[in-house]
Amino acid sequence: xxxxxxxxxxxxxxxxxxxxxxxxxxxxxxxxPPLDVPEVDPAKLLGAQARQDLGHMPEVSxxxxxxxxxxxSTWNYAVDHGMYPLGxxxxxxxxxxxxxxARLTGLAEAHPYQPExxxxxxxxxxxxxxxxxxxxxxxxxxxxxxAAGAHGExxxxxxxxxxxxxxxxPRKKVLIPDSAHGTxxxxxxxxxxxxxxxxxxxxGMVDIASLVAQVNEDVAALMLTNxxxxxxxxxxxHKIAEVLHAKGALLYMDGANMNALVGKTRPGDFGxxxxxxxxxxxxxxxxxxxxxxxxxxxxxxxxxxFLPSPVVVTKPDGTLGFDYNRPQSLGRVRMFYGNFGMHIRxxxxxxxxxxDGLRQTTEDAVLNANYIRKGLEGAxxxxxxxxxxxxxxxxxxxxxxxxxxxxxxxxxxxxxxxxPYTVSFPLVVHGAIMIEPTESESKxxxxxxxxxxxxxxxxVEEHPEFVLEAPHNTRISRLDETMAxxxxxxxxxxxxxxxxx
Amino acid sequence: xxxxxxxxxxxxxxxRQIGAKSIDDLFxxxxxxxxxxxDLKIPRAYAESEIVEFFRDCATGSAQGYATxxxxxxxxxxxxxVIDSLVSRGExxxxxxxxxxxIAQGTLQSIFEFQTMICELTGMDxxxxxxxDGSTGAAEAxxxxxxxxxxxxxxxxxxVHPEYREVITTYARYQGMPISTVAYSxxxxxxxxxxxxxxxxxxxxxxxxxxNFFGAIEDVAAIADLVHKKGALLIxxxxxAVSLGIVKPPxxxxxxxxxxxxxxxxxxxxxxxxxxxxxxxxxxxxxxGRLVGQTLDRNGKRGFVxxxxxxxxxxxxxxxxxxxxxxxxxxxxxxxIFMTVYGREGLKDLAxxxxxxxxxxxxEFKKAGATLLxxxxxxxxxxxxxxxxxxxxxxxxxxxxxxIGGFPLKKFYPDxxxxxxWCCTETxxxxxxxxxxxxxxx
Ligand SMILES: Cc1ncc(COP(=O)(O)O)c(C=O)c1O
Numbered sequence: 023x024x025x026x027x028x029x030x031x032x033x034x035x036x037x038x039x040x041x042x043x044x045x046x047x048x049x050x051x052x053x054x055p056p057l058d059v060p061e062v063d064p065a066k067l068l069g070a071q072a073r074q075d076l077g078h079m080p081e082v083s084x085x086x087x088x089x090x091x092x093x094x095s096t097w098n099y100a101v102d103h104g105m106y107p108l109g110x111x112x113x114x115x116x117x118x119x120x121x122x123x124a125r126l127t128g129l130a131e132a133h134p135y136q137p138e139x140x141x142x143x144x145x146x147x148x149x150x151x152x153x154x155x156x157x158x159x160x161x162x163x164x165x166x167x168x169a170a171g172a173h174g175e176x177x178x179x180x181x182x183x184x185x186x187x188x189x190x191x192p193r194k195k196v197l198i199p200d201s202a203h204g205t206x207x208x209x210x211x212x213x214x215x216x217x218x219x220x221x222x223x224x225x226g227m228v229d230i231a232s233l234v235a236q237v238n239e240d241v242a243a244l245m246l247t248n249x250x251x252x253x254x255x256x257x258x259x260h261k262i263a264e265v266l267h268a269k270g271a272l273l274y275m276d277g278a279n280m281n282a283l284v285g286k287t288r289p290g291d292f293g294x295x296x297x298x299x300x301x302x303x304x305x306x307x308x309x310x311x312x313x314x315x316x317x318x319x320x321x322x323x324x325x326x327x328f329l330p331s332p333v334v335v336t337k338p339d340g341t342l343g344f345d346y347n348r349p350q351s352l353g354r355v356r357m358f359y360g361n362f363g364m365h366i367r368x369x370x371x372x373x374x375x376x377x378d379g380l381r382q383t384t385e386d387a388v389l390n391a392n393y394i395r396k397g398l399e400g401a402x403x404x405x406x407x408x409x410x411x412x413x414x415x416x417x418x419x420x421x422x423x424x425x426x427x428x429x430x431x432x433x434x435x436x437x438x439x440x441x442p443y444t445v446s447f448p449l450v451v452h453g454a455i456m457i458e459p460t461e462s463e464s465k466x467x468x469x470x471x472x473x474x475x476x477x478x479x480x481x482v483e484e485h486p487e488f489v490l491e492a493p494h495n496t497r498i499s500r501l502d503e504t505m506a507x508x509x510x511x512x513x514x515x516x517x518x519x520x521x522x523x
Numbered sequence: 524x525x526x527x528x529x530x531x532x533x534x535x536x537x538x539r540q541i542g543a544k545s546i547d548d549l550f551x552x553x554x555x556x557x558x559x560x561x562d563l564k565i566p567r568a569y570a571e572s573e574i575v576e577f578f579r580d581c582a583t584g585s586a587q588g589y590a591t592x593x594x595x596x597x598x599x600x601x602x603x604x605v606i607d608s609l610v611s612r613g614e615x616x617x618x619x620x621x622x623x624x625x626i627a628q629g630t631l632q633s634i635f636e637f638q639t640m641i642c643e644l645t646g647m648d649x650x651x652x653x654x655x656d657g658s659t660g661a662a663e664a665x666x667x668x669x670x671x672x673x674x675x676x677x678x679x680x681x682x683v684h685p686e687y688r689e690v691i692t693t694y695a696r697y698q699g700m701p702i703s704t705v706a707y708s709x710x711x712x713x714x715x716x717x718x719x720x721x722x723x724x725x726x727x728x729x730x731x732x733x734x735n736f737f738g739a740i741e742d743v744a745a746i747a748d749l750v751h752k753k754g755a756l757l758i759x760x761x762x763x764a765v766s767l768g769i770v771k772p773p774x775x776x777x778x779x780x781x782x783x784x785x786x787x788x789x790x791x792x793x794x795x796x797x798x799x800x801x802x803x804x805x806x807x808x809x810x811x812g813r814l815v816g817q818t819l820d821r822n823g824k825r826g827f828v829x830x831x832x833x834x835x836x837x838x839x840x841x842x843x844x845x846x847x848x849x850x851x852x853x854x855x856x857x858x859x860i861f862m863t864v865y866g867r868e869g870l871k872d873l874a875x876x877x878x879x880x881x882x883x884x885x886x887e888f889k890k891a892g893a894t895l896l897x898x899x900x901x902x903x904x905x906x907x908x909x910x911x912x913x914x915x916x917x918x919x920x921x922x923x924x925x926x927i928g929g930f931p932l933k934k935f936y937p938d939x940x941x942x943x944x945w946c947c948t949e950t951x952x953x954x955x956x957x958x959x960x961x962x963x964x965x
Binding site: 038039040041042045047050051052054055057058059060061062065066067069070071072073074075076077078079080081082084088089091092094095096097098099100101102103106108111113115116117119121122123124125126127128129130131132133134135136137139140141142143144146147154157158169171172173175176180181202203204205207208209210211212213214217254255257260261265283284285286287288289292300302306308309310311312313314316330334352353354355356357358359360361362363364366370372373375376377378379380381382383385386388389390392393395396397404408409411432433436441442444445446447462463464465467468491493496497498499500501503504505506507510511512513514 | 524525526527528529533534536537538540541543544546549550551552553554556558559562563564565566567568569573574575577578579580581582583584585586587589591593595596597599603605607608609611612613614615617618619620621622623624625626627628629630632633634635636638639640642643646648649650652653655656657658659685686687690691692693694697698699702717718740767768769770771772789790791792793794795807813814815816817818819820821824826827828830831833835836837838839840841842843845846847848849850851852853854856860862863864865866867868869870871872873874875876878879880882883901908918922927930949952953956
């Protein structure tokens with residue numbers, strides 16, 4: 023009897039194969055309705071352009087599809103599981119009502135070219151969101167067209183460029199602090215500008231003296247993140263704006279960190295000329311495993327004529343419509359009107375909060391970051407002692423004495439049930455531990471996080487090798503990234519073909 | 524506030540722990556003159572029920588209950604319900620970029636499958652994890668061609684989606700990348716002799732769309748010959764992904780830039796959609812966007828990671844292939860599920876129904892007295908008609924019958940007069956086609 027009982031190794035749900043390995047000829051998951059028009063012969067209609075076969079596209083049944091993707095989903099960690107303090111990404115709760123309203127048929131099935139007459143509801147959403155984001159940022163005008171933060175950066179810098187060109191000289195350089203996100207320099211390059219690095223001072227802020235020295239008639243703009251990527255508010259922001267404006271340059275603000283400011287202060291009031299928002303950060307639209315996002319760009323009056331076309335306007339008859347007649351526009355940055363589904367969600371979020379809720383949200387986000395800072399001080403090195411806003415950046419300076427890096431601590435944090443913080447950024451901090459709890463964490467989950475981080479700090483002292491081997495509780499252990507890059511396997515191939523190569 | 528998990532006493536305890544007297548202490552870094560004194564001037568907080576009511580009101584009267592003949596870069600296909608039930612799993616939609624592969628294998632493996640299926644369908648070796656959309660993807664493909672060839676000019680067919688071309692113009696202007704346009708010929712396809720003249724030894728990339736904006740399927744092999752003879756690269760943009768079920772893939776292209784919205788992505792008034800780029804192995808290091816690769820863990824178990832990231836902005840900064848960071852991951856997952864539901868046989872059957880419906884409609888419209896333009900070229904599910912009456916006037920009449928007519932081409936091609944672009948998919952009922960045929964006769 024006993025002999026028949028075999029040891030169960032790993033549950034089937036932990037060993038889901040690739041779709042292609044589940045496939046076999048004749049299985050199917052679809053049924054088309056009967057064709058109500060005459061059949062056609064593709065070979066006859068398409069001639070040489072007719073396709074012969076679809077290669078290794080999978081053939082599976084519906085239940086297998088559900089199980090496949092459900093099993094895969096369980097291998098992910100997500101905000102719905104728990105704290106996801108990925109610095110700079112604002113991994114906050116994604117309200118369910120946002121999802122429900124974005125899927126209403128009249129919105130989800132609206133064609134971008136359907137007549138404006140039957141698009142009044144969609145246009146109203148665009149208009150209301152625009153107005154509310156303008157109020158929140160303190161700017162004068164906005165475009166919702168950009169599809170993500172980086173796309174917003176490009177749009178914003180092109181606005182600057184179009185404006186300067188209209189004055190006769192687009193200029194040559196964009197200044198970017200060394201603490202900036204990688205998208206900032208990449209964007210400036212795409213907009214045809216040379217990137218000039220701006221050093222931070224000992225407090226982690228823009229060094230006004232260096233700024234004064236670097237700003238001249240060649241500088242088009244400074245791209246500044248505020249609070250910056252150290253979670254530090256640029257206290258001399260207005261001075262920064264003045265220095266730039268005095269030389270005819272503009273101040274671009276990367277609004278990735280607006281979760282520290284909404285309802286407390288407005289970039290438009292402190293001297294910013296143009297900025298982007300990340301609706302997928304500050305305004306709760308889901309990150310979706312990497313996207314989609316939305317990166318509206320708000321600007322001051324002087325830049326408005328250059329905004330991408332079209333813009334939503336109220337027509338003489340009182341209805342809403344798109345205005346394409348914008349002779350000074352920088353052009354289009356995306357087809358249609360942007361990631362409308364994200365616009366719906368962001369508006370639903372603002373409505374759910376109201377002015378009080380938005381302010382409280384910001385306060386809680388900043389409270390959580392400061393609470394975590396206080397809780398971890400001493401256990402981890404804090405390279406910049408400047409006051410913290412919505413995120414706090416420690417370093418692995420203490421732990422690296424034992425050969426443990428920020429990435430190792432991150433892997434061990436997984437065993438404690440948390441998503442790690444950001445490890446590879448900002449570059450000004452060697453071995454950065456960039457923690458952004460967001461407002462969505464309770465006191466208890468902040469306490470648990472602090473305790474976990476402190477436990478790991480102790481483990482580093484006592485059993486560094488244990489930390490080096492983390493994670494211990496996941497389905498797979500650390501993956502060989504070097505091997506992945508050296509001999510890239512970027513798609514599945516059947517055994518026979520894969521071996522042939 | 525219902526999204527905030529704290530009581531007032533939690534807040535007080537936390538402030539005390541920090542050593543702050545009040546929450547204002549934590550905002551002391553903001554100079555007092557810039558602190559907001561009062562409330563933001565936005566509406567009060569709404570109850571969930573009110574939010575639902577507001578958006579229901581916005582949704583009323585739009586799209587629902589209309590038959591549509593609109594395509595033109597956004598296609599109305601049936602979306603199997605399993606798509607939304609799967610992408611609504613919080614494990615997928617509330618995660619972010621899979622930076623920590625040990626706890627992101629679900630996202631990573633599904634992207635690897637997405638990349639594989641895009642390769643199978645396009646005939647390319649590698650595909651990325653997604654781009655914002657077809658328009659920005661096309662612009663970035665031209666920039667990629669410039670990097671690969673060391674040349675700087677681009678040639679774009681005028682039968683590429685006009686909004687794609689507008690985006691390309693915006694992107695190219697500051698890349699020092701002059702763009703020239705090549706006209707279409709009588710059959711709606713790219714004018715090959717004009718194309719040949721349009722390419723010189725400074726041309727980096729040539730962009731065509733197939734099926735093109737008029738629905739005509741381009742002779743990609745012939746175009747590729749011309750382009751390659753001049754040492755340039757051919758980029759083929761595909762806006763109607765369902766065509767790949769029945770139309771020969773553009774294997775002669777060097778880069779394929781696709782908009783995959785047709786694969787199960789809601790029309791959603793224009794977004795979010797799903798761009799994706801595919802190319803040959805030898806070009807992969809100049810391709811923008813994230814890539815997922817297969818590798819092994821410490822116990823020799825198969826797993827997936829983000830790879831070849833030295834192309835990307837977070838490593839290379841101003842020297843990166845693109846500034847793209849956030850992409851369209853969840854939308855790509857929708858596409859993967861759609862491609863899996865239909866699969867090897869279904870995509871063919873589905874495409875065949877599209878072909879049959881559009882063929883029938885074109886025939887009926889012609890019989891009714893409309894002129895078919897560009898008849899000489901093979902087409903998939905879109906066709907162009909010319910009418911005596913103004914296209915908008917026809918559409919107004921149809922709207923009264925709850926039918927959204929074809930796309931008036933006047934907006935982008937004033938030369939074409941009363942021409943309009945009509946699309947039929949598997950969802951277009953014969954009855955709607957017959958009803959529309961009556962109006963186009965006038
Ligand atoms: C500071 C900062 N700027 C810009 C971006 C780019 O935004 P997106 O990923 O939406 O393109 C990010 C995103 O992570 C960021 O953290």
